[in-house]
Amino acid sequence: MLIHPMGRFKKQICRFVLDYFDQTYTRELGELWPTVREVLTEPGLWQYAVLLNSFHPSTETERNLLTLGYRLLSSDSFSSCRGILKCYVTSRPGKYPSQRHQTGKIKEYYMLNASSLLPVFALDAKDGETVLDMCAAPGGKSIALLQSASLGHLHCNEPDLHRHMWLRKTLESFVPPSRTDVLSTSCLDGRLMGKLTARSYDKVLVDAPCSNDRSWLFSSETESAKSRISERKALPELQTELLGSAINALRPGGTLVYSTCTLSKAENSDVISNILNSRTDVASVDLSHMTRAFSQDFTFAPQIPYGLLVVPDKGKSWGPMFVSKLIKL
Template identity: 60%
Template sequence: MKKIFCLHLQKRLLDVFTSPLFWQYGVLLNKFSYSSELENNLHLKGYYNLFQETLPHLKGLLKCYISRIPGRFPAQKHQIGKLKEYYLLNAASLLPVLALDIKDGEEVLDMCAAPGGKSIAMLQCAYPGHFHCNEYDILRSRWLKQTVESFIPESLLNIITVSELDGRQIGELHPESYDKILVDAPCSNDRNWLFSSDVQQARLRLIQRKVLSAVQIQLLRSAIKALRPGGTLVYSTCTLSKAENSDVTTQILNSCSNILPVDIREMASAISHEFALASSAQQYELLVLPERGKAWGPMYIAKLKKT
């Protein structure tokens, strides 16, 4: 029976992954370039604010509009000197930001920040004392810088640092420097992998999948060194791979005596009617499973604290 259920689940996931007809997109509003006309237009098209009812404490802070009907809202082009009004994203991408729970004045690191959607979302929620956005890949770092310029006013750029460091070295370079750290790690990215028709690229991803967990563990160990005692970090991926998700966090918890899991069941319960969540997750983690009508994810999240 369990095997039949797993096969049925795999079929459902494959249907959503491989058919753009089922894909849904969230529209994250930029509070630094607010447009009531845009918000009214979204309402007219049947969109509604994802978090307004489930997480009322976010009201007015993080506005992400979604629609039950699959489809993509038109994207905005980058224009020098003009802020964009919204950012299109997979709504599950906001969950690591919610789990991190940034407060005004905190020192924050987004270790693997490109293309920048989560960084932008963090700045919708709070004003860090200093916000370090890092991206090791040079081309993706340029993308990140453009995203920051497109969404954040010049008056706030002085609190933001964009770097191109190897995340595995940040712990040594900046020991115990941050109150909150997001490690949205490089992963096998199931949605893009399964949708790709490039056989050679698919083979390359299979090879990468074997070594990614080692890199993810190294990134987390570096983040732990960079985290202040009492600080929290969120580890996230966009894969269903157990080897890259729960196996990674389990190894960190088993090998790092100064790291404890943080219970996020309350958050998981609050969002469960909008996101399909795996029932097998531990109390400190959640896994979003894409399905028709809720085509968000995959997104794995684990929250940890340094003692």
């Protein structure tokens, strides 16, 4: 059974946000925007993926997914994660039933937007490495990181107290006690971590706070939406500071991945450009091989500087998801 993504109540589009997006993304995305707009504004077209929990495998769940027409996300010839991370996708809209959190019980799978795994694939964590997930809530990427390799340590940080509790609940739901010895959490401002944990990590993931396009479109109150749009202008400065802190937390030779779930050029490529223009100790890593490896499942915007951008498309409604990779020299 698939659950309709709109649920019992129809979501209401905020006209103010949509008008703002029309103005901004017509300029930035050009001919791509009409299709992206149609998908973003119609939750009935949205797709949801199912990431199986390798710590609690279920052949019954896997059989059910195959019966419903799901297939494994294509990542052949790309990453050492393949065969470990089992993410099932379908071209049909709808949502597989979620599992409720139960204290002391491990869930069998995690529901997610399939494109949110791309930062994990790009980071390409290896056995024994020490990894920081700087803005970790709600925890889906942390779960994927733990399952992608036998990490030496994974530090999951989330500065917002409410979201930090959400993160801890997610980890409790998916990680058995026997595997928590490599896991730690904190509730710190990510901008401080470069000083507090300087040169401590082999790899860092910065899934930065951003103007989440999907959720912003369905803001219920115009005044609240206006406030968010106004605050959007300050986000690139915060994102740049988080990215700078992440670089400081890296060991020389270490790599980091910066990601957002917005189409905004100011929060994506421009942030990376700001960092590359202001620092001499980092360089951009080419991710064109990822667009080739995942072209079957995702639609990528062309000619995106310093990374890749997944744009929602019909039958491929994943994203938005921007991914960029840097190496510390």
